[in-house]
Amino acid sequence: MSAEKNLTGVRRSRPRGTADGKDKATARDELRTAILAGEYMPGERLVEAQLIERFGVSRFNIRLALQDLAGEGLVEIQRNRGAHVRKISLAETIEITQVRMVLEGLVAAQAADRVTEAEASELDEIGLLMRRAVEAGEFRRYSDLNQRLHGLIRKIGAHATADRLIGTLRAQLARHQFMLSLLPGRPAVSLPQHERIITAIRDRDPAAAETAMREHIASVVEVLRSLEDTPAAHG
Amino acid sequence: MSAEKNLTGVRRSRPRGTADGKDKATARDELRTAILAGEYMPGERLVEAQLIERFGVSRFNIRLALQDLAGEGLVEIQRNRGAHVRKISLAETIEITQVRMVLEGLVAAQAADRVTEAEASELDEIGLLMRRAVEAGEFRRYSDLNQRLHGLIRKIGAHATADRLIGTLRAQLARHQFMLSLLPGRPAVSLPQHERIITAIRDRDPAAAETAMREHIASVVEVLRSLEDTPAAHG
DNA sequence: GTTCGCACGATTGTCAACAATCAGTTTCCT
DNA sequence: AGGAAACTGATTGTTGACAATCGTGCGAAC
Structure with a gap:
């Protein structure tokens, strides 16, 4: 041998x-x-x-x-x-979220261009689950679905360059991200925004998809801006 | 001692x-x-x-x-x-330019929010020099002014997070960037685009500034897309 | 009691030798 | 001859030791 x-x-x-x-x-x-x-x-x-x-x-x-x-x-x-x-200030958090806003908007637009029937169904399903989670008050579950939705959109958009950047930006905000979705009243605001995003992508309307995604994340920026005046929110 | x-x-x-x-x-x-x-x-x-x-x-x-x-x-x-x-494919060049499009759009919008009188004058001056350079056929000078304009807008926008990303993306495209501005007819197309950007920022109109900047870079994306069919353009 | 200087310990920065790996070539067997 | 295993030279990956630097606590001078 x-x-x-x-x-x-x-x-x-x-x-x-x-x-x-x-x-x-x-x-x-x-x-x-x-x-x-x-x-x-x-x-x-x-x-x-x-x-x-x-x-x-x-x-x-x-x-x-x-x-x-x-x-x-x-x-x-x-x-x-x-x-x-690294310590990330609130001002920087806002900047990062703004960048995420335009990047995810780009990806959403491209997703609307490339979405297949199967993927559209998957989006619809996530939307349904989100609605149920909100109605049932299951915030943690809603937060998970939120991540899953954004992830699926990124997969559909298939924009490697934007994806990579979004990934690193999300990582930088990981801690704050978690806090945000637990703010009182947040799901009630963001659910219809998510549904608009899903609809736009399913309808293969890139401009609408980008607008909807940007409005969604812009509202997060607004929440962050409102925190700028209440410095107790740092911890 | x-x-x-x-x-x-x-x-x-x-x-x-x-x-x-x-x-x-x-x-x-x-x-x-x-x-x-x-x-x-x-x-x-x-x-x-x-x-x-x-x-x-x-x-x-x-x-x-x-x-x-x-x-x-x-x-x-x-x-x-x-x-x-690293070898950057044409497809990747397009992706990078798309990301630059939305990022520089964001910065332009913020620049329109924050521009001072002195900065507005500086923008106007660059616009004037650009027009002269095009009329005189000084393409190299036009290309330099182009970079100076985008740099000034970034300085006015003062968006550290977006700036950093734009910087690394620009570096990745450095070679192609140079090629692009030398394409026949490019200055004639991009000059009015630049002027629209300058006007929008000077008028403190963020939405218009973002739109103008995006249209400008979108036209670059279009040029790149047209190259996808003429594979000889790689070298 | 306070302040300044200075040695000390802890931690990071740098280097040169050693080990592992790859690409190309040689050799050997069929 | 043809193809695969095995050498060879070049190049990269890794280790351990050594040097530089920072923060701190002690002690002396005022």
Whole structure:
């Protein structure tokens, strides 16, 4: 048998399949998940040694992961001072949401151009579930459906460049995002907006889809602006 | 005398500012400039050893610089295969330009909200110079003014988040950008578009400013779409 | 009691050697 | 000859050690 041809190498761990680097990528993803889950609070220091211990990755890869997350705007690296979870001000939250508004508007318009019958049905179904969730007062479920709807629209729009940017922007807002949908009266306002978006895309009306999406997110911006005067809302 | 005092309080050679001390940031900036200047063609391999020799920076910093530029979408790093200048397809160029369209539209709208008298005059002046440049057939000058106009609008709009994204997107298109403004008949088409943008901002009309900016860049998208059928336009 | 300077510990930045991997070529067997 | 396994040179990935830097606590001078 040719068992011996193997003995020169230590076991090569076969970088399986799609193989983006294993270590750096996993470290980055796990750290991002941890930050988004709130395990590290904004402003908190990310000490390399601690991350090494927690994720079991070499310092080199931890460093690369931090570098990547800095590029995504999730952490901030100051020379000789290490990495912190980036703190995002309310003003910046508004800016980011504005950018999301125009990007998701673009994607919605393109989705209206490309939507198939099957996808239209899926949209309708989500719309129905949303209505039921609101009527039943299931806000958490509504929030999930909200994400699913936006995700489906992004899938239909198939705009890789916009998708990537929206993804990083959403990540930056992950914490605030959650807060918003729980504001009193919010679902009652946003449900009809969502339904308008769905209708426009189903009707293959790009302009209407973009307008509806923008109005929807613009109303979020308005809520954020109203918070600018009530500074207690930060925590 | 007390010579030993010196060894702790050693004078830092203050690599602080823009001294010739080559670090990661300078390496990154110089490499980016080189790529944008066309010294490395799309798809060309960026061998670390060569970059070390060219920029006189350690491999470590070269590596970090490449990593950064990968984050900006200028180079692509494949594991164990090194870094290449990222090739941007025509389809992707269209996507990027679409994103630029909505982002610069957003910035233009905000610029119309915030423009001061002095800035309005500056806009008018650029508009005048543009008209003269077109009439005189000075296309290169027109192209420069074009960039200056868009830059001024970004400055007036003061939308940090959108600005940053627009910057990286523009960098990705740097090569094509240049080509576009030299297409026959392009200035004649874009000049009135620019003038409409300027007028709308000067009149403090955000909606009109956004519309004008979007129409302007949409026409660029149309040109790009028309190229999709004439594959010879790639080189 | 306060302030300034200074050494110290903790943490990050950098480097050079080592290991792994890839692309191209050679060799060997059929 | 033809194709696959195996070498070779070049290039990239990773590790551990070392240097630079920052924040802090102690002590001396006033």
